[in-house]
Amino acid sequence: MKEKLFPTFEAENPGVTLIQVTGTSTETLAKLQAQRNKPEIGVALIDDGPMYQALQLGFCDPIAADAYEGLYPLANMSGKAVGVGLVATGLAYNTDAFNKLGLPPPTSWEALVDPKFKQKVVIPSITNTYGLHTLVVFARLRGGSEKNIDPGFKAMIDEAGSNVVAWEPAPGKLAEMFQNGSTILAAHGSGRVQALKATGFPVEFVYPKEGAVALQVAACPIAKSPEPELAQKFLKFLLRPASQVILAESEGWGPTNVSTKLSDDIAKRVPYGAEAVSKMQALDWAAINASRSAWTTRWNRTVER
Structure with a gap:
């Protein structure tokens, strides 16, 4: 993701430099807890289970409603997080x-x-x-x-x-x-x-x-982050069909944007298409x-x- 997507976003937003903080979903959740009064993370990408914990703990800001347009319904996680990739x-x-x-x-x-x-x-x-x-x-x-x-x-x-x-x-x-x-x-x-x-x-x-079983890689804008507008912008960037193609190719994530078109080769490797997504089990x-x-x-x- 860093090598293939970050340069495009930075080129579209002069003066912006993206920094990737790596870690498991559990580790990222712990960092959000430690930074809750003064967060350093602008956007968190974690698995859907820990993301629901983040939502319950109040770590996420609301996402602009238009960010959800054109996505599969399961990608809308309470209006404060969004599925950017799908794994089975x-x-x-x-x-x-x-x-x-x-x-x-x-x-x-x-x-x-x-x-x-x-x-x-x-x-x-x-x-x-x-x-x-x-x-x-x-x-x-x-x-x-x-x-x-x-x-x-x-x-x-x-x-x-x-x-x-x-x-x-x-x-x-x-x-x-x-x-x-x-x-x-x-x-x-x-x-x-x-x-x-x-x-x-x-x-x-x-x-x-x-x-x-559907496993979503979810993203949310962090509450009280120093760059809230950029966080919203980056989320929308990740959900573009062009970005979704790159995430499918590089990360093995099925697209959550309905309009994303994958090559036959990549489509075979990830959950792809309305029929495939509709057959997956979502969890409570x-x-x-x-x-x-x-x-x-x-x-x-x-x-x-």
Whole structure:
């Protein structure tokens, strides 16, 4: 993003220099908390779950209404944050391994609990968004929800437990496990899978028939920031179709602007188009964030024991 988008914005706004402060979503949220009385960050880009926490904590200013024009409805996050990119949580599988075993590609979330994959599955820990998504998906599949998570925990313990070789939260480590054959099937993100595939490894991403989970990279203008007008301007810049194409190519983010046109090659790598977006599952982050700490404690005691 920095190399391909920042120079264009700076050229359009003489005298402006953009500074990227890197960090995970959790780290950025902690920085916003530490700077809340005198913020140094003008625009925050973090995953949708932590973004809803930022909204609840009052870190974000309202976004100009016209910024949402032409976006998919899910990109409007309470009028104070906006989805600038879309990633899917679904299934990753080793195509060579499946072919050697004479198995068809997985099509359902239920593949993660299929006994034929005993000790060949990775589901990330609940501290990883992909793992959290998987817990909620199985709660829904077993008759529960974000407000009734018990069926999800039961599925993780009783059904997935014997299949899972590791509850690995680190994407880099999961990539290694695919490469050394420790796993052939995992709950994973579309962007991460495409990055692994780009190395030449035989891996594919699957949108499960029950629906992949939408993970948005969200942005918001920070309240009390020193340059509020520039923050609004930068958000609109990120949402332009031309910028959305670059984000799809460089970051693996599906566009949230409906008008964005991607090449066939890039379109295959990201969630793209109204039909694909409409089939994705959105989560109730208010319910999740209210319970996430308790869920994490429970997970550590009962799932990864």
